[in-house]
Amino acid sequence: MNVWRLGWLGVLLATLVGCGEASGVHVVLTGSSTMAPLVQAAAQRYELEHLEVRIDVQTGGSSRGIADVAKGLSEVGMTSRALKEQEKAGLTQHVLARDGVAFVVHESNGVEGLTREQAKAIFVGTVTNWREVGGADAPIVVVNRPEGRSELDLVSVFWGVKPSALKADVIGGENQQAVKLVVGNPNAIVYLSMGTAAYEKSAGTPIKLLNLDGVAASVKTLLDGTYPLGRPLVLVTGGKTGAAARDFLDYLLSSEVDGLIEEGSFVVPQR
Amino acid sequence: MPPPPKALEAPWPTVSHVADRVAAGVAWTVALGVAAVLLWIVWGLLRGATDGEWGGWEWWEWIAQKPQKLGVQGGIGPVLVSTMMILAVCLGAALPLGLGTAVLLTETGATRGDARLARLVRRSLDVLAGVPSIVFGLFGSVLFCEVMGMGFSIKAGGLTLACMVLPIFIRAAEEGLRAVPETWRHGAAALGLSRAATLRRVVLPAALPGLMVGLVLGMGRALAETAALLFTAGTVLRMPGSLNDSGRALSVHIYELSMFVNGGEPAAYRSAMVLVGILLVINMLAAGVGRLGVRV
Amino acid sequence: MFERHYQFVDRAGAVVLRGCGVVSASVVLLIVGFLMWKAWPAATEIGLLHFVGDTGWHPTEGAFSLVAMALATVAVTLGAVLLAAPLGVASAAFTRFYAPRWVAGVYRRGVEVLAGIPSVVFGFWGLVTLVPLIARWGGGAGASLLAAVCVLTLMILPTIALLSETALGAVSGDSQRGAAALGLGKWAMLRRVLLPAALPGLASAVLLAAMRAVGETMAVLMVAGNVVRLPGNPLAPVRVLTANIALEMGYAYGPHRAALFLSGVLLLGLVAGGVLLADLLGRRERQAVRRG
Numbered sequence: 113m114n115v116w117r118l119g120w121l122g123v124l125l126a127t128l129v130g131c132g133e134a135s136g137v138h139v140v141l142t143g144s145s146t147m148a149p150l151v152q153a154a155a156q157r158y159e160l161e162h163l164e165v166r167i168d169v170q171t172g173g174s175s176r177g178i179a180d181v182a183k184g185l186s187e188v189g190m191t192s193r194a195l196k197e198q199e200k201a202g203l204t205q206h207v208l209a210r211d212g213v214a215f216v217v218h219e220s221n222g223v224e225g226l227t228r229e230q231a232k233a234i235f236v237g238t239v240t241n242w243r244e245v246g247g248a249d250a251p252i253v254v255v256n257r258p259e260g261r262s263e264l265d266l267v268s269v270f271w272g273v274k275p276s277a278l279k280a281d282v283i284g285g286e287n288q289q290a291v292k293l294v295v296g297n298p299n300a301i302v303y304l305s306m307g308t309a310a311y312e313k314s315a316g317t318p319i320k321l322l323n324l325d326g327v328a329a330s331v332k333t334l335l336d337g338t339y340p341l342g343r344p345l346v347l348v349t350g351g352k353t354g355a356a357a358r359d360f361l362d363y364l365l366s367s368e369v370d371g372l373i374e375e376g377s378f379v380v381p382q383r
Numbered sequence: 384m385p386p387p388p389k390a391l392e393a394p395w396p397t398v399s400h401v402a403d404r405v406a407a408g409v410a411w412t413v414a415l416g417v418a419a420v421l422l423w424i425v426w427g428l429l430r431g432a433t434d435g436e437w438g439g440w441e442w443w444e445w446i447a448q449k450p451q452k453l454g455v456q457g458g459i460g461p462v463l464v465s466t467m468m469i470l471a472v473c474l475g476a477a478l479p480l481g482l483g484t485a486v487l488l489t490e491t492g493a494t495r496g497d498a499r500l501a502r503l504v505r506r507s508l509d510v511l512a513g514v515p516s517i518v519f520g521l522f523g524s525v526l527f528c529e530v531m532g533m534g535f536s537i538k539a540g541g542l543t544l545a546c547m548v549l550p551i552f553i554r555a556a557e558e559g560l561r562a563v564p565e566t567w568r569h570g571a572a573a574l575g576l577s578r579a580a581t582l583r584r585v586v587l588p589a590a591l592p593g594l595m596v597g598l599v600l601g602m603g604r605a606l607a608e609t610a611a612l613l614f615t616a617g618t619v620l621r622m623p624g625s626l627n628d629s630g631r632a633l634s635v636h637i638y639e640l641s642m643f644v645n646g647g648e649p650a651a652y653r654s655a656m657v658l659v660g661i662l663l664v665i666n667m668l669a670a671g672v673g674r675l676g677v678r679v
Numbered sequence: 680m681f682e683r684h685y686q687f688v689d690r691a692g693a694v695v696l697r698g699c700g701v702v703s704a705s706v707v708l709l710i711v712g713f714l715m716w717k718a719w720p721a722a723t724e725i726g727l728l729h730f731v732g733d734t735g736w737h738p739t740e741g742a743f744s745l746v747a748m749a750l751a752t753v754a755v756t757l758g759a760v761l762l763a764a765p766l767g768v769a770s771a772a773f774t775r776f777y778a779p780r781w782v783a784g785v786y787r788r789g790v791e792v793l794a795g796i797p798s799v800v801f802g803f804w805g806l807v808t809l810v811p812l813i814a815r816w817g818g819g820a821g822a823s824l825l826a827a828v829c830v831l832t833l834m835i836l837p838t839i840a841l842l843s844e845t846a847l848g849a850v851s852g853d854s855q856r857g858a859a860a861l862g863l864g865k866w867a868m869l870r871r872v873l874l875p876a877a878l879p880g881l882a883s884a885v886l887l888a889a890m891r892a893v894g895e896t897m898a899v900l901m902v903a904g905n906v907v908r909l910p911g912n913p914l915a916p917v918r919v920l921t922a923n924i925a926l927e928m929g930y931a932y933g934p935h936r937a938a939l940f941l942s943g944v945l946l947l948g949l950v951a952g953g954v955l956l957a958d959l960l961g962r963r964e965r966q967a968v969r970r971g
Contacts, residue, residue, distance in 0.1 A: 138627075140534070149453075166624065166628070168534075168535070168619060168628070168629060169619075170535060170617065170619070170629070171929065172929040172930055173929065173930040175739070175930065175932070176929065176930050176931070176932055179932040179933065180932070183932075251818065251819070253819065253820050256906075258926065258927065258930060259737065259738060259739045259927075259930070260739065260927070260930030260931070260935075261930070274737075274740060275737065275739060275740065276735060276737040276740055276742065280906050281819060281820050281904070281906065281916065282820045282822055282904050282905070282906065282916060283904070283905045283906055283918075283926075285642075285643065285926065286643045288453070288643045288644050288645050289642055289643045291645045292642075292643070292644070292645040292646075292647075293820075295645060296811075297814070297820060300820070312645060317645060317646070400864065402864070402866045402867070403864040403865055403866040403867075405866075406865065406866035406869070407777050407865070407866075409769060410769050410770075410772050410773040410776075410777040410778075411773065411777065413766055413769040413770050413773060414769075414770055414773040414774075414777075414778065414786055416766075417766065417770055417786075417789075417790065417793075417836065417840075418786065418789055420833060421789050421790075421792065421793050423808075424793075424796070424804050424808075424833075425792075427804060427807075427808055428800070428804065431807070479699075480699050480702055480703060481699075481703070482699075483695060483696050483698070483699025483700070484696075484699045484700050484702075484703040486696055486699075487696040487697060487699060487700040488700070490696075491693065491696060497697070500697060500700050500701070500704075501700070503704055504700045504703055504704040507703075507704040507705075507706070507707040507708070508703065508704070508707075509954065509955065509958055510707050510951045510954065510955065511706055511707045511710075512954070513890055513894075513950050513951055513953070513954030513955075514707075514710060514894075514947060514950065514951065515893070515894025515895070515896065515921060515946050515947070515950055516894065516896060517894070517896040517921045517924050517925055517943070517946070518710065518714070518894075518943050518946055518947050518950075519710075520924075520925075520928075521714060521717075521924065521928070521939070521940060521943045522709070522710045522713055522714060524928070525713045525714075525716075525717055526709065526713050530713075546706050546710075549703055549706060553703065577689055578689045578692070579689055579692050582692075603795070606797070607795075607797030607798070607799075608797075609797070609798065609799040609896075609897045610798075610896040610897055610921070610925055613925060613928070613929075614928050614929070634797055634799045635799075637799050637800065637803055638799050638802070638803075638897060638901070641802070641803045641806055641807070641901065642806070642901060648807060651803055652803075655799075655800045655803055655804075658797060658800065659796060659797070659800060662795050662796075662797065663792070663795065666791065666792075666795050
């Protein structure tokens, strides 16, 4: 036990930690948590063929994904909506897949579908009981999504209101949390990635995807364009996107990930 | 504390007698209530953890498994590895620094400059001990992840935690060092030992139990921490390849499973049991080692 | 010759030690510095008035009011302290004066176990046990101000109980024997002699616990529902300042991020001030005991 030696050891360790070599190539993707599981799965396959590359997928919402690429903090951004005009400067969009935003309730809920206006009334708080939209006599528990997520942006544009006009009883962050909240409360309603919801439902989770304006929420209606709340899943690149990242991007946009896209209940884009 | 002599209590029931009974009743009720809640929590966790039979494995097998489906299935192998790596970085940075500071606070101070420095150090450590963990998270994400360019990494998480456990370790180490009688130091000086040698051969070995208590308490705090790790070590659920990778600590795993993952409760229960188990062992160690303190 | 070697070693050692001390002391300054640096745009680009004057917290629309969340923090902390302080002091009195020795020992160990449960586990327990209970009794989602207060109460109770016990222990002894000599019963002794004498220590314990409640993130985050709204209805959800940082740091960029750092600075100032005050109270009490 020697303080001095320990002290030096500390200094040595600090230096080691400080200069820690970055082994191999690191590609960082940030953004939409809807896309993260899909990209993560593709990354795992990609890493098997490219042992020197390590791909880190961090979730943080679509807006953050775009901002990170614009500032050069990440090489590829993931965003589950098209870029807004003011965001486009210097960035390139690549469509990875198509998805929609679905309204989701518990399986035991008697309501089968909502119109655009009914859904809006529920989320701005003018309708507070399921009876008013044809369901059982029970209070509606409204699950909203946090700011910075594309689902919130999309539905507020869809209804023509500001995000701040929407009322909530609970905030559900990630898609998984949104599903979890609905599973845990038979009177809850939430909107989230259609692909994630469909995937959960097919795995036996007791949820129901509501019809919107009489159109079923499904891959078919997304493909033929009749479902009113479709959206692209977009990969964003900018000036700082390096060679390794571009190679991974090419892989993501190739037909090799079609299987993964379908597995995630998303729609393969026309290439 | 000797019990009050019986003879002095009034032998007849008085108003104060009744008040005494009521107060005793209240104290017992509160204590029973607290004990009941504790049992409720522990029992709930135990039941939840043992319900799913650890996903078909024995618990020691489950611990080493790879997680699947966001952790709903499989075990917590990579999570434990990440946790240990974060802990190692944390202790690797905090121990030497903390030990040096503790020695400074106790063994020096002859000069006025040192005394002033010691006072400053103590005051700032008092404040540091009170900083909320989420603030450490903010700080770590700026200094380590952003400014020092570590990104989401085990390194950044460990160093953030090091800042957090520093005051805990220093305080315990200081107490351990102070418990070494002054006469031992005088004796060593009389034998002509340098201060360095005194420290190394006499004081530190004698203070070892105190230092161990500090180490163990620091470990406990680091293992229990979640908020400071969310934006520093990150939440990536895979086996870390190096200290530069993001890694999910056990506490963060519990948070993610219970908040964000549908059907994550059984795995969260099990992870919580593992974490609480480790912490209980650590606390018992701290209590046990503390009792080994210097006896003269 | 040996002498000189010794001197060198001693001097080098002293330099290393001072270095350690300086680094340890500077961590706090670094924290304050970096937080201020990142919070600065909040003052320059947004303007501090917006943090109290805006309507609501909608960072993407340029509304940055922290009022609702600050009040929620106050409400949650106040609720937890009001519940935990009497319970904690009663539990300390129980172990010191009412319980048989072995019961006190077992009970104290139990309180220590409670203190050792990490906040994320408290949050998880609240989420799977308390929240559904509250949803069943009170309706709604269950994640609420009430749930946060309950979980926080349990978390700070051990702090208050253990520290109060120390404070009571410090003032018993002489004054206790004196009170006994006057023929006071246990309750009268507690109420008239010990509790008043231990008041600074008890206040310090409660203050420390309150600071812990203000700074607590995970447990509150997991059970409070996290909707930004003025606290009022105990069954309605609230979002506290710490939870806001944890929830939105991942999404935030630009002025939004600066606003989160600003709330971090706010928390830091509040909690550090409280801890120093608690320290002062504790010190004064120790001095009083020494003099007395």
